[in-house]
Amino acid sequence: MRKKLLAIAAVGLMATATMTACDDSGDSGDSGSNGGGNSSGNGKARIGVILPDTESSARWKNEDPKYLKAAFEEANVSAEIVNAQGDRARFVQIGEQMINSGVKVLVIANLDSISGKAVLDKAKEKKIPTIDYDRLTLNGGADYYVSFNNNEVGNLQAYGLIKCLQAKGAQNPVIAQLNGSPSDNNASLFKEGYDIPLNEKYDNAEFTKGPEQWVQDWDPDNATKIFEQMLSQAPNIRGVLAANDGIGDAVIKVLRKKGLAGKVPVTGQDATLEGLQNLLTGEQCMTVYKATKLEAVNAANLAVKLFNGEKPNVTNTLKDPESGAYVPFVSLPPAAITLETINKVVVDDKYIPQANLCKGKYLALCQQHGVGTFADDKKKDEDEDR
Template identity: 75%
Template sequence: MRKKLLAVAVVGLMASATMTACTDSGDSGDASSGGGTTGGGNGKARVGVILPDTESSNRWRDEDPKYLQAAFDAAKVEVEIQNAQGDRARFQQIADGMINGGVKVLMIANLDSESGRAVLAKAREKKIPTIDYDRLTLNGNANYYVSFNNVQVGEYQGYGLQKCLTAKGARNPLIAQLNGSPSDNNATLFKQGYESVLNQNYDKASYTKGPAQWVPDWDPEEAGKIFEQMLQQTPQISGVLAANDGIADAVIKVLRKYKRSGAVPVTGQDATLEGLQNLLTGEQCMTVYKAVRDEAQNAARVAIQLFKGEDPGVDGVIKDPESGGYVPFISLTPKPITLKNINAVVVDDKYIPEADLCKGKYLPLCQLHKVGKFAEDDDKNADNE
């Protein structure tokens, strides 16, 4: 019954929002203020998309804009995509320009819930339907949310670290934990997932709980400083739960400095180029692949249908832990990645180009681990035998 009532309410809001957005375009904001603009501007009816930064993960620079743009182009719907470059004031400025400049639908990947909430409230005043993309804005009351099962992402990280430690024959390993940004709800969900696994080992006294700290804004440079201090104070660290590939890479650079890279298992998440390269060298034991193309296509589909005044028909819901309200939610499934199935990212989905991964010092490693064309060559040789 709750879902039916929610659906009716959302459809009603969607209809009124679409009608209002068609007539209440306002003046155009400065489209260049956020950088990375494609399409839109000057009061033209369009979908507005604001991405958070280009530092926390390469995906925000390389993948999301590409896949989102392609989805909107295929539907012949105008879109304006901008990136706030980690600046909350800039995020607000971009949003103001879009909200007052003719967008009919607004999609955001927030920098934090506070600034995201302010933007969503302004859009709601203009009756512009909104979509939380990848990150849920707590108490933001977005009309829709598209992301992955982020607790499951964390569980994969926890189980991945457990397998890596077992493979190394670690006995009562001391685990350091570098969580993501405290302002990102996803980081909280990842933490919930991997701690559910790690706590089982702590309870059995098979692992020892080591230092744990949040990394502000997912900043890799800050992560490196935090981990080096951890390692100096607790040199017996023998496993690291790093919340994403950027943090993992920072940890690995510190471990290299202390001649311990490869000996200390390190997790990651996002299946970035640097993450996969660290898998090839054996310095990172696993990552988690979240198919950005699927996420972008699903979010674009919802936005396009809202733009056209149609019901996106989203059946799932997620409970906002802060407001207690329910948000219509498209939940996508992540995939753990190790060297054994790295081709799922490189060959099957072509998320990371083989030419970028398998070059320079990584070329012989790709050959050794049968990545990309080397896997195909191996299959062909087997067929000929």
């Protein structure tokens, strides 16, 4: 591992002098606030944020930059928010540039623990406070961690799948599991959460354990290939624990080709637009909503306190399973979302705008299920039926 760290760091050092974190085309997914958008920062004191990619989940391209930027602007603190676009070497380069050009606090959502640790180690050398955002960097030694209760996320997925299978009257169904990326500690935590209820079902012979595989980098294309192979080897799969909405959507597209979409319950997570639309069509049985705005605001507030030289009071801790160290942990609650609770995402938090969700063929489904402004119409129809 040490050799890998040195290799990544060397790549970062060679490219630091020429790399820029944002360009005129604007397609890199980078953003800044209060003049902090340029990666050089001109030595300006600011908070640096590195996001991982724009492929594993739409949140990293859309929601997180927006909410973080707004929170920093409200606090009147300069910030620089850059997306590494799934490139581990670039992740390290961005970190080194931020550290060498004057950031006072560094917030990272790692791509993996090796490249994440390389950045955190460099920050530690400069005595820059660090925050792991959403994903814990194993053996990284971040000063703080802000995320959701990820075991609970997995728990909600398992119980959601169980409920959907029971509703269909499934008898000893074969369950396929597509776990998240093995390089993401969150994926391991989700799996710990959903394995407990599922293993109980397997042990009691209520469910049959089918094929299981990890999906590298949460890549939907990879998930498609994996599930096609799974279904070929086990055509009697009747339930799928998919670790997030992107993987779930890949599974659903394969099921459509086989005429099984909507017949085989599929889970998800992140409450993405595609995940909610799959809920509307009945092809996905549930998702898990992790309020990105809540996470971004908590991380930003923590970073601002550190920026201002304050010592935040964080009472919870999480044990790093690799180093054994206890990291001060801001733990946030996730929520299971089904058709019955979809308005929590659309109406209450306005996380997914109704106009985006209820377009084209989904408009009639939104009306049918009482999404957003159609809720009163649905209630009126139900009252008339009574």
